[in-house]
Amino acid sequence: MTSTNSIKPVQPDISISVCGYSKVLEIISNKWTALVIYSLEDGAIRYGEMGRRIEGISKKMLTQTLRQLERDGLVQRDITPSIPPIVAYSLTPLGETLLQPMRELNQWTRDNYSLVEKARATYDQTYTQE
């Protein structure tokens, strides 16, 4: 509106720190984050069980991922200080707001992932030596 010409911008106008796409992705795109959130969809779950349900995750990465999500206000940690302690995790209200967009992603995968795999196969065949 302030510009009076129709020349496309020469100055960068897309940046990681501003683009809404990148900002969410920085939050949810660590290796285990999506799986941890997924495991919390049905409600609170204990640390140990989460570890057992998520294939291949180590305690270190489970803890680290949970801490990050806790720091971002997406996950809640509830401790019953018994011996041994009982620690349960759940989504916060803020965390639950992520479920809707995440489910859209899930739906996209169901609908389109096979096409991606087919495209990859075609691409690889095209650009492999022959």
Place this chain on the structure above:
Amino acid sequence: MTSTNSIKPVQPDISISVCGYSKVLEIISNKWTALVIYSLEDGAIRYGEMGRRIEGISKKMLTQTLRQLERDGLVQRDITPSIPPIVAYSLTPLGETLLQPMRELNQWTRDNYSLVEKARATYDQTYTQE
């Protein structure tokens, strides 16, 4: 349905290779991928201009990101073999199906990112030495 008890599963039932959340994220969560897709929202754009619009991207990463998206069938490459060549990129129909879920993510950021930042500030203040 096949199980007759209500004991929660002990076997891992959440895995990277299956979870729909992770699978899309593997596609779109590289550092520059979201920004490249974003730059293609309004239609075809040339290589050079894309590079100029996306702040901080190098030619290497721009090319690499575009190649990946092309391999996944999400982006199309159109060459006019003049000298110098004119190369324009655009989303494929498959790539365009990603826009809807991406926009949901964008909307989530608009609505909730400030709450994430507040949560981080609180968390950091709580767990800093004092």
Place this chain on the structure above:
DNA sequence: CAGGATCCCACAGGATACTG
């Protein structure tokens, strides 16, 4: 103009051992 080829490093993330 639109890349390809190299070199290099930081850091995400794995393996293993220990603990309140």
Place this chain on the structure above:
DNA sequence: CAGTATCCTGTGGGATCCTG
């Protein structure tokens, strides 16, 4: 049970230089 603490490696991505 629910974590820490270390050590270590692979690789995503940056910097730089070259080319049809």
